[in-house]
Amino acid sequence: MKKVITLEQAIRQRHSVRSYESKSIDEKISDELNREIEKINSESGLHFQLLLNRPEAFDSFLARYGGFKNVRNYFALVGSDDGTLDEKCGYYGEKLVLSAQRMGLSTCWIGGSFSRKKAAYEAEPGEKLCLIISVGYAADEGKAHKSKDFSSVVSAQGDIPDWFRRGVELSLLAPTALNRQKFLFIFDGANTVSVKAGRGPFSGVDLGIVKYHFETGAGKDNFNWA
Numbered sequence: 001m002k003k004v005i006t007l008e009q010a011i012r013q014r015h016s017v018r019s020y021e022s023k024s025i026d027e028k029i030s031d032e033l034n035r036e037i038e039k040i041n042s043e044s045g046l047h048f049q050l051l052l053n054r055p056e057a058f059d060s061f062l063a064r065y066g067g068f069k070n071v072r073n074y075f076a077l078v079g080s081d082d083g084t085l086d087e088k089c090g091y092y093g094e095k096l097v098l099s100a101q102r103m104g105l106s107t108c109w110i111g112g113s114f115s116r117k118k119a120a121y122e123a124e125p126g127e128k129l130c131l132i133i134s135v136g137y138a139a140d141e142g143k144a145h146k147s148k149d150f151s152s153v154v155s156a157q158g159d160i161p162d163w164f165r166r167g168v169e170l171s172l173l174a175p176t177a178l179n180r181q182k183f184l185f186i187f188d189g190a191n192t193v194s195v196k197a198g199r200g201p202f203s204g205v206d207l208g209i210v211k212y213h214f215e216t217g218a219g220k221d222n223f224n225w226a
């Protein structure tokens with residue numbers, strides 16, 4: 001029987017996996033993933049898609065150089081090309097990553113190590129592909145990334161409540177491009193939190209990912225985003 005794990009356990013268990021087994025994803029699991037994608041798309045207006053058994057975009061120098069092996073399935077993160085696309089893809093993409101983790105699958109966010117030309121996805125007029133996330137059964141489990149300290153990603157006034165600490169703790173476990181962890185959580189001493197991302201490619205995506213982790217650790221009812 002499948003062991004059910006919590007969202008927090010999924011966060012603690014997740015590492016980027018770049019090498020996959022060649023077996024196809026069970027149909028029951030891919031149906032579950034597609035249901036999750038439908039929910040995300042109807043809530044967010046995004047156009048996420050699951051591509052199964054489509055290795056073409058990884059048959060490239062970029063993918064081999066990036067250490068990817070046997071990538072056959074991926075989520076294409078597509079949506080309206082407006083100023084909010086990157087952050088929305090980060091937030092909802094990480095929701096999908098953690099759902100997949102809870103279903104026993106592994107993932108890796110991929111901004112650069114694939115061929116955009118050969119990627120198979122649909123985009124309506126006005127939409128664009130932000131990036132993709134590989135998904136499948138891990139051939140190797142990956143490993144925990146190096147992490148910054150709590151104090152180097154926080155600016156806070158007054159006593160720091162437990163919920164804030166938990167939010168930051170789970171944010172430090174989030175995937176970020178090149179493991180930059182360029183974010184700063186600012187606490188006003190009451191119940192308002194803001195988070196700033198440094199500049200760089202995919203910094204908007206990183207911001208969305210980290211916000212999802214923070215909400216999971218802190219509990220949405222305990223605070224408001226500034």
Ligand SMILES: Cc1cc2nc3c(=O)[nH]c(=O)nc-3n(C[C@H](O)[C@H](O)[C@H](O)COP(=O)(O)O)c2cc1C
Nearest residue numbers: 015016109110111112113145175176177178179202
């Ligand atoms: C927006 C984004 C883009 C990424 N692009 C790539 C990529 O092109 N190639 C790659 O090998 N890893 C990529 N990664 C994975 C990061 O290197 C990885 O998340 C980071 O090193 C932390 O490791 P972890 O995910 O195992 O915790 C990307 C991650 C994010 C969030």
